[in-house]
Amino acid sequence: MKYSYLIVGAGFTGATVAREIAEKCNEPVLVIDRRNHISGNAFDQNDKNGILIHEYGPHIFHTNSLQVWEFLSRFTEWNPYEHRVLGQVGKKLIPVPFNFTSIETLFSSKEADIIKEHLLEEHGSETKVPILNLLESKNRFVKELADYVYNNIFFNYTKKMWDLEPQELDPQLLSRVPIQIGYDDRYFHDQYQAMPKEGYTKMFQKILNHPNIEVKLDTRFEDISDPNEFKKVIYTGPIDEFFDYRHGELPYRSIRFEFLNHDTEYKQKVATMNFPGFEFQHTRMTEFKHMTFQKNPKTTLSREYPEAYNSKSNLPYYPIPTKENKKLFQKYRNDADKVEERVAFVGRLADYQYFNMDQAVARGLQFFKKELLSK
Ligand SMILES: Cc1cc2nc3c(=O)[nH]c(=O)nc-3n(C[C@H](O)[C@H](O)[C@H](O)COP(=O)(O)OP(=O)(O)OC[C@H]3O[C@@H](n4cnc5c(N)ncnc54)[C@H](O)[C@@H]3O)c2cc1C
Numbered sequence: 001m002k003y004s005y006l007i008v009g010a011g012f013t014g015a016t017v018a019r020e021i022a023e024k025c026n027e028p029v030l031v032i033d034r035r036n037h038i039s040g041n042a043f044d045q046n047d048k049n050g051i052l053i054h055e056y057g058p059h060i061f062h063t064n065s066l067q068v069w070e071f072l073s074r075f076t077e078w079n080p081y082e083h084r085v086l087g088q089v090g091k092k093l094i095p096v097p098f099n100f101t102s103i104e105t106l107f108s109s110k111e112a113d114i115i116k117e118h119l120l121e122e123h124g125s126e127t128k129v130p131i132l133n134l135l136e137s138k139n140r141f142v143k144e145l146a147d148y149v150y151n152n153i154f155f156n157y158t159k160k161m162w163d164l165e166p167q168e169l170d171p172q173l174l175s176r177v178p179i180q181i182g183y184d185d186r187y188f189h190d191q192y193q194a195m196p197k198e199g200y201t202k203m204f205q206k207i208l209n210h211p212n213i214e215v216k217l218d219t220r221f222e223d224i225s226d227p228n229e230f231k232k233v234i235y236t237g238p239i240d241e242f243f244d245y246r247h248g249e250l251p252y253r254s255i256r257f258e259f260l261n262h263d264t265e266y267k268q269k270v271a272t273m274n275f276p277g278f279e280f281q282h283t284r285m286t287e288f289k290h291m292t293f294q295k296n297p298k299t300t301l302s303r304e305y306p307e308a309y310n311s312k313s314n315l316p317y318y319p320i321p322t323k324e325n326k327k328l329f330q331k332y333r334n335d336a337d338k339v340e341e342r343v344a345f346v347g348r349l350a351d352y353q354y355f356n357m358d359q360a361v362a363r364g365l366q367f368f369k370k371e372l373l374s375k
Pocket residue numbers: 008009010011012013014032033034035039040041042056057058059060061062219220221222236237238255317318346347348349355356357358360
């Protein structure tokens with residue numbers, strides 16, 4: 001087949017754009033990925049005990065976008081699922097995000113009543129307030145609570161996760177960490193929260209199953225002898241790698257995942273446990289069966305150890321949101337503008353921006369509509 005488009009990367013961004021081109025332009029697309037599987041970082045497969053695990057860390061789907069929800073729902077049925085997280089602070093387990101139950105667990109009932117009363121007075125019930133706002137509160141009780149959460153939980157978790165202190169990171173990151181004024185203990189509040197019934201990889205197989213789409217795995221962009229043969233290349237890999245790191249490497253945080261098998265049905269009360277304290281090296285532990293609803297007498301968990309990224313030894317997971325890194329990315333973006341006739345850079349590694357899965361799909365849909373369909 002002679003292809004009109006080359007898509008580099010079979011993750012959410014690449015697969016979405018491929019499907020849109022195949023269906024709406026009726027043109028042939030070649031999708032390549034250097035890994036031996038589709039689905040990018042959302043790849044899942046059964047482990048030796050038949051438990052569906054997420055190889056690159058737990059992925060929970062949630063969105064407020066009807067467009068994204070409808071697009072993906074063509075390729076999968078869903079299990080409704082609301083994610084819940086408990087954090088270990090000292091010897092106690094508290095709901096995360098921090099809520100009224102967290103306050104009642106950590107403080108005496110007299111102190112807890114006073115703090116809850118002041119929070120309700122200042123913010124009303126069932127609201128989510130960023131910790132940043134609470135830190136600036138003039139109310140002594142609210143400010144004390146905010147300081148407690150910041151010093152005992154947020155600061156430690158941030159330092160472990162990023163190896164940076166919160167003030168070194170983009171303030172937007174801090175502004176997204178909320179305290180829940182009430183007892184709601186759901187981690188996400190999006191309108192659509194669900195997990196693909198048969199897993200992400202099965203969903204990707206269906207997205208990419210179209211007569212106009214061919215997928216070649218174990219194939220790197222460098223293996224394509226003449227990219228100019230294609231009408232356009234849509235590149236969802238790391239933008240700095242495309243330009244041979246000419247301005248230096250874009251910094252990322254990586255994670256090492258350790259998978260633990262147990263001969264017991266369940267090991268944790270909820271899907272994810274957070275460990276902000278420095279007494280643990282890991283930050284999170286996730287038990288997959290809580291999210292997939294599989295019935296199995298055994299269980300598998302993944303433990304996450306954040307670590308420095310090195311392009312030769314591990315994978316780029318989270319772009320590190322600092323001012324300096326944004327400037328470095330801008331240099332690559334300027335280079336990208338010079339080749340935009342032939343190559344488009346789209347997706348979390350090409351945009352050097354953390355995207356949730358729904359945002360990656362939305363980015364793909366929007367890119368297709370604006371840059372390919374209308375031209
Ligand atoms: C640990 C972790 C947990 C996450 N949890 C959630 C979650 O709970 N909920 C949520 O909504 N989102 C989550 N995400 C985000 C989610 O993984 C991303 O939204 C999604 O992966 C973005 O898709 P993408 O296609 O842009 O990138 P990717 O999934 O990274 O796909 C890019 C693909 O391009 C390929 N590639 C790169 N360069 C080349 C090259 N030169 N040649 C060939 N192929 C190449 C790569 O192999 C990769 O498969 C999480 C991310 C991480 C890291």
